[in-house]
Amino acid sequence: MPDEFAFLVSHDLKEPLAGIRGYCEILLEDYQDKLDADGRRRLDALIQMCDRLGASIDSLLRYCRVGKVERPAAEVDLNCVVEDVLQTFRPRIDSRHASVRVVGRLPVVKGDAVLIGEVMANLVSNGLKFNESEGPRVEIGCVPGQVPVIYVRDNGIGIAREHHEEIFTIFRRLHSRRAYEGSGAGLTIVRKIVESHGGRVWLESEPGRGSTFFFTLGPATSDATSPKPSAKPPHWGRPSGRRSGRGAGKR
Known part of the structure; x- marks a missing residue:
């Protein structure tokens, strides 16, 4: 689907969807005294479906916007970027009793700091979300190298090889929404942003x-085909919890 068409369709869907929800x-x-429990339940379900569709539309719009706003490439300190991300996720990290750490210093790269x-x-969000460990890491x-390779590693449920691609x-999920929330567009957006920077x-x-x-x-x-973290942490083993999982879903 061409990005322009997807953008226009998504944008035009938002207004009527908001009207339906309203x-x-x-x-x-206004009619709660005339609705029985089943009627209220059905309307609540309809509102939830509107919210899910709205989240999918927002994700599609974000996907289409990648690369639309061209900012001059600037030096981006990844240490500062990660610090800002972790500050945003701090309540979630604390509530999960999770550990998120940066190994060594990250490089300064050329690109768009926001993207x-x-x-x-x-990637950090997925590492926390698709994780059934008592202590997510x-x-x-x-x-390091001529082209630095950044990695984000977790001890979550893992992904079967046949699902790696x-x-x-976009919108492809390996789990139900009840198991893991999200629109299923996060990794698609990640790939588009990375490729817009000339990477993979x-x-x-x-x-x-x-x-x-x-x-x-x-x-x-060529020497960045299959890198391994230079400071590999101890083997984390299988995560504890009710789901060992066939693969991580998507945001």
Whole structure:
């Protein structure tokens, strides 16, 4: 679907969707004495469906906007970007009793700080969300080289090899919304942002053994095909919890 067409359709859907949601709320408020429990339940369900569709439309709009606003490439200190992301996620990290650490110093790269921040936020968020460990861990680091390779590693549920490419397809989910919230567009947006910077993104993962996402922000080189973190933490093993999972879903 061409980005321009998707953008126009998504934009035009938002107004009537907001109207549908608004009428549902009016019915619940103004006619609550005429609605039985089943009627209220159905209207609540309709509002939830409107919210889910609205989230999907917002994700599609974000996807279409990547690369639309061209900002001059500037030096971006990834340490500052990650610091801002972790500050935003601090309540979530604390509530999950999670550990998010940066290994060493991250490089300064050329690019768009806002978009690169969105890449980091998506990967860190997924590392916390698709994680059934009692103590979720996320590690951010860099494999140095002519083209630095950034990695975000977690001890989450992992992703089966046959899904490694599939998860980058927009709105493709490997789990139900009840299991993990999200629109299913996060990794698609990550890939588009990375590729708009002349880089690429890939992963190493298997079910029950966590995931490591790698990305570059410049032309990939042959020696960056399958890097490993230079300071590899101790083996994390299988996550505890009710789901070992076939694969991580998408935001």
